[in-house]
Amino acid sequence: MKKGLLSSVIAGALLMAGQVNAADYVIDTQGAHASVQFKVSHLGYSFVVGRFNDFSGDFSFDNGDIGASKVNVTINTASLDSNHAERDKHLRSEDFLNVAKFPQATFKSTSVEDKGDGKFVINGLLTLNGVSKDVAIDANLVGEGKDPWGGYRVGFIGSTEFALKDYDIKMDLGPASSHVKLDLVVEGIRQ
Template sequence: METTKWLLDPAHSELTFKIKHLMISNVSGAFKNFSAKAETEGMDFSKANINLTAEMNSISTNNEQRDAHLRNSDFFEVEKFPQLKFTSTQIEQTDDESFNLHGNLTMKGITKPVKLTMEFNGIMKDPYGQEKAGFLVSGKINRSDWGINMNVALETGGLMLGEDVRIQCEVQFVRQGINVPVEV
């Protein structure tokens, strides 16, 4: 069967996260610069090879002081570890539109297996003739598994930051190999 290559449409994709703050609310953030690619057998994503790379320096929580802190050695050490990487290892189809996406996540030089959920939103041709595939990928990781341990004990008990980080990625892939104008 023919291999089909897909590249991320960055104008229609986002990589976000949430973490508990003071155990009463969430702080949200995003990676503004990331890329992804997929290879499928024909148009079948159930056996896709998926790779994603995020530039850690592009982290944004809409607070410059907090973003600078996240970039330093208390958290991501972006000068030493400039990228986050995900490489799929297996995809299990659970129903017509849902999958378990298994892969290896690398942060701060540590690679660990993760299991995410992936919802297939379909394939559609845009007004410029490009075929696009849409997905929602989500999951939860424990930040200490990647050596991200910074925290502060609160007077009232508990910790300033939660251990679990919720990840959500809205992804739109563009099928490659078709010569059509690039969408602006």
């Protein structure tokens, strides 16, 4: 095979491989293969742990071009669930999430940085309690491949932490309870 033809074949194969990897996904909340969980210290003595039961989102992912990836998530803040009805009522109130006025929280990525070995930093704008701030999510690729139903899936885990006061959360329980950690599990179904 001539050198020019070989180069063209290799370039074509690389281009096709990149096209195969690039795809749009919907987060699989229907099958409960995704979660948004939170954890906040309670006065420095214990932790309040909970989740949001109602959220949706989509993302674009290209393992060959991580920087082209995008993420969009919308959370129904009233779906907060810490396994304690009275506490949940308080967390939904104006003291915390003010869900009557701000029924949704959103995250929209602005960039994705490839850190190698399946590790990424997803930078984006988190809007919560009517306030929008930049956050960075440390994420890891769990895996990707065909599912038993003829589809294709990819999964990630991620985490971020932010100060409650940055989102105008009124309740102040002291320095031990000033930050919330979010842990994310995302499984997407290729569209």
